[in-house]
Amino acid sequence: MMKKLLLLLMILAVYAAHQDLWNWGKADPLVFGFLPIGLAYHAAYSIACAVMMAVLVAFAWPKHLEEQEPPAK
Amino acid sequence: MIPVVVILVYLALIAFIGSVAFKKSRENTEDFFLANRSIGPLVFFLSIFATNMTAFAILGSSGQAYRQGIGIYGLMASSSCFVIPLTIFFIGTRLWALGKKFGHQTQVSFFRDRWECNHIGAVIFALSAAMLVPYMIISIMGGGTVLADISTSADTHQPLIPYAWGCAVVAVVVTLNVFLGGMRGTVWVNILQTILFLCFGAVAVAWISHALPHSFSYYVGNLASDPKTRFLVTRERMPPQTFWSYTLIPLSSIMFPHMAIMCFSARRVTAFKQTVIAYPIAILAIWLPCVFLGVLGFATLGKIHDPDGVLLRMLQTYAPAWLAGVLGAGIISAVMGSDAHQVLALSTMFTKDIFVHYGGREKFGESRSVHFARGFIVVVTVIAYLVALALKEKQGIFEIAVRYAFSGFAAMSPVMVAALFWRRSTQWGALAATLFVAASLIGTGLLQGTPAPPRAAAAKPTTNTVASAAALTNAAPKSAATNALAAKPAAAGPAAGKPKEDIIWQIGQGAEAVKILSRAPNGDVRFLNGYMTVFPMVVGSALCMIVFSLLTKPPSKTTIDKYFSVSSESAGQNVH
Numbered sequence: 001m002m003k004k005l006l007l008l009l010m011i012l013a014v015y016a017a018h019q020d021l022w023n024w025g026k027a028d029p030l031v032f033g034f035l036p037i038g039l040a041y042h043a044a045y046s047i048a049c050a051v052m053m054a055v056l057v058a059f060a061w062p063k064h065l066e067e068q069e070p071p072a073k
Numbered sequence: 074m075i076p077v078v079v080i081l082v083y084l085a086l087i088a089f090i091g092s093v094a095f096k097k098s099r100e101n102t103e104d105f106f107l108a109n110r111s112i113g114p115l116v117f118f119l120s121i122f123a124t125n126m127t128a129f130a131i132l133g134s135s136g137q138a139y140r141q142g143i144g145i146y147g148l149m150a151s152s153s154c155f156v157i158p159l160t161i162f163f164i165g166t167r168l169w170a171l172g173k174k175f176g177h178q179t180q181v182s183f184f185r186d187r188w189e190c191n192h193i194g195a196v197i198f199a200l201s202a203a204m205l206v207p208y209m210i211i212s213i214m215g216g217g218t219v220l221a222d223i224s225t226s227a228d229t230h231q232p233l234i235p236y237a238w239g240c241a242v243v244a245v246v247v248t249l250n251v252f253l254g255g256m257r258g259t260v261w262v263n264i265l266q267t268i269l270f271l272c273f274g275a276v277a278v279a280w281i282s283h284a285l286p287h288s289f290s291y292y293v294g295n296l297a298s299d300p301k302t303r304f305l306v307t308r309e310r311m312p313p314q315t316f317w318s319y320t321l322i323p324l325s326s327i328m329f330p331h332m333a334i335m336c337f338s339a340r341r342v343t344a345f346k347q348t349v350i351a352y353p354i355a356i357l358a359i360w361l362p363c364v365f366l367g368v369l370g371f372a373t374l375g376k377i378h379d380p381d382g383v384l385l386r387m388l389q390t391y392a393p394a395w396l397a398g399v400l401g402a403g404i405i406s407a408v409m410g411s412d413a414h415q416v417l418a419l420s421t422m423f424t425k426d427i428f429v430h431y432g433g434r435e436k437f438g439e440s441r442s443v444h445f446a447r448g449f450i451v452v453v454t455v456i457a458y459l460v461a462l463a464l465k466e467k468q469g470i471f472e473i474a475v476r477y478a479f480s481g482f483a484a485m486s487p488v489m490v491a492a493l494f495w496r497r498s499t500q501w502g503a504l505a506a507t508l509f510v511a512a513s514l515i516g517t518g519l520l521q522g523t524p525a526p527p528r529a530a531a532a533k534p535t536t537n538t539v540a541s542a543a544a545l546t547n548a549a550p551k552s553a554a555t556n557a558l559a560a561k562p563a564a565a566g567p568a569a570g571k572p573k574e575d576i577i578w579q580i581g582q583g584a585e586a587v588k589i590l591s592r593a594p595n596g597d598v599r600f601l602n603g604y605m606t607v608f609p610m611v612v613g614s615a616l617c618m619i620v621f622s623l624l625t626k627p628p629s630k631t632t633i634d635k636y637f638s639v640s641s642e643s644a645g646q647n648v649h
Contacts, residue, residue: 068174
C-alpha cells in the first residue's frame with residue numbers, strides 16, 4: 001500500500017513539475033551557453049519522465065499480465 | 074535534384090519492403106492486421122513511435138517554434154513525454170492482454186464484448202472513423218506539398234514533382250506497402266523511418282552549427298536581449314491556462330485506433346517495458362533539435378513567408394543538398410509512417426467492426442475478409458487522394474478537423490479507462506460520453522467557423538460577437554497540430570504586440586469579467602478565461618460516463634466476471 005502511495009506521489013510530483021511557472025519569463029541562464037533555461041528545463045524534464053517510467057516498470061509492472069504471453073521458443 | 078533522387082530511392086525501398094512482407098504473409102486477418110501478434114520489443118518500440126509521430130514533429134515543431142518560441146517544446150513535447158508512456162503503461166498493456174486472451178483486434182470489439190452492446194459499438198466506430206479520416210487526407214496533402222517544395226527549382230520556381238503527382242506518389246507507395254504487407258510491411262518500414270527520424274535532428278544541428286557565421290550563443294543572446302524577440306526564448310506570451318490544458322491532449326494518443334491496434338500486435342507484454350522508458354528520450358531526440366533550430370531560424374533568416382518551411386530553408390542555406398534530401402526523406406517517412414498506420418487502422422476497423430461483426434466472415438470466409446480489407450485500403454486511399462486534389466485550397470479545414478480530432482480522441486479516454494478499470498461502467502455511459510464528445514466537436518467547430526467580429530468591435534467585450542466578419546479560412550491556422558496559443562507573433566511580426574481575441578460569451582465586465590467562451594486570434598475556441606476546449610470535453614465525457622453508468626443497469630455478472638474476476642486478472646485489470 002505504501003509503495004503504491006509513493007509511486008502515485010512520484011507521478012503527481014512529475015506532473016506538477018511540468019508547470020514550471022518560475023521559468024516563464026526567463027531566458028537566462030543559457031545552459032551550455034546556448035539553451036534558454038525554459039528549453040533546457042523541459043529537456044531535462046523529458047529525461048525525468050524516462051526515469052519515472054523506469055521506476056514504474058521496476059516497482060509497478062503488471063506482472064500478472066505476463067501469464068498471457070506465449071511460451072518462449 | 075539531389076534531394077528528389079534521395080527521396081525517390083527511399084520510396085522505392087519502402088515499396089520493396091512491402092513486397093517482401095507480402096511473401097511472408099498468411100491469408101488470415103490476424104496476420105494481415107496484427108502481424109500475427111508477433112512484434113518483438115525493438116520493432117514494437119520503433120513502430121509505436123513512428124505511428125504516433127507525424128511530419129509535424131519535424132516541420133510543424135520548428136515552424137511553431139519559429140512563430141512562438143521555445144515554449145512549444147514544453148507545451149507539446151514534454152507533456153507527451155509524461156502522458157503517452159503512462160497511457161501505454163496503464164492502458165496499452167491491458168489492451169494487449171485482452172487481445173491475447175479474447176482475440177480482440179480493435180477497441181470497438183473490446184467495448185462490444187465488455188459492455189454487451191452492438192450498435193453502440195457502431196456509434197463509437199463512426200466517431201473514431203470520422204475523426205481519423207481527415208488525418209489521413211491531410212497526410213497525403215502534406216506529402217504532396219513537401220515533395221513539391223523540395224523539388225522546386227531555385228531558378229524556375231517550378232516544382233519538378235507537382236502537388237498532384239506528389240500526392241499520388243505518397244498514396245501509391247503507402248497503398249502498396251499496406252496492401253501487400255499489412256501490419257508486417259508497415260512495421261518493417263517503421264524501423265527505417267524511426268531510425269532516420271531519430272538521427273536527423275542531431276545531424277542537422279551539428280551541421281548547421283558549423284556552417285553558421287556565429288555561435289549559437291550569439292544568436293540566442295541577441296534574441297534574449299531584444300524586447301521584440303525575447304518572447305522566442307521565454308514563454309512570456311504563452312498563457313499558462315493553455316500550457317496546462319495542453320497536457321490533456323496527449324491522452325488522445327492511446328485512443329487513436331492505430332495506436333491501440335499497435336498495442337494488440339506485440340508478441341509479449343514485456344515489449345512495453347523498453348518502449349515506455351525509451352519513448353520520452355526519443356521525443357527529446359526529435360523535438361529538441363527541431364524546436365531549437367526553429368527559434369534559431371528566426372535569428373538567422375529573419376522573417377520568412379512560410380514558417381513551417383523554416384527547417385528546409387535553414388538546410389538549403391547552411392547544409393549540403395544531400396542533407397536536405399535526407400531531411401526530405403525523413404519528412405516523407407513521417408508522413409507515410411503515420412498515414413500507413415491510419416489506413417491500416419481504418420481497414421482493420423471497417424473489416425472487423427462492421428464487415429465481420431455484421432456477418433461478412435460467415436458469409437464470405439476468412440480469406441475473403443483479407444481481400445475485403447485490401448480492397449478497402451485501395452478504395453479509401455483513392456478517395457483520400459481525390460479529396461486531397463479537389464480541396465487543395467481548403468487544407469485549413471482539414472487542419473482544423475485534425476486539431477479537433479486530437480481533443481475528441483483525448484475526450485474519449487474516460488471511456489477506455491472505464492471499460493478497463495470500472496466494473497460498474499455500462500454501455501449507456503459509453504454512449505452518453507461518445508455523443509457528448511461528438512456534440513462538443515460539432516459545437517466547437519460551429520463556434521470556430523462562425524465569422525469573427527470586425528477588429529474594432531472585437532476589442533470591445535460583448536456577449537454576442539458571434540455574428541460578424543472573417544471567414545473560416547482566414548481563421549484557419551497554417552499548421553496542422555497545435556494552434557494552442559493565442560499568438561502568431563512571427564506572422565504578424567514581433568512588433569505587432571499582443572493579438573486580440575474575440576469574446577463569444579462573457580459574464581461580468583471589466584477586470585472582474587469571466588470569459589466563458591472566447592476565440593483566440595488564430596480562430597481556436599477557448600473556455601473559461603483561456604483553457605483549451607479539451608479541458609471541458611474530457612471532464613464532460615468522464616461525467617457522462619459516470620452518471621449514465623450509475624443510472625443504468627450494469628453488464629451481466631458473467632461478463633463482469635470475465636473481465637474482472639480473479640482468474641481473469643491476467644487478461645485485464647487488478648481492481649478489486
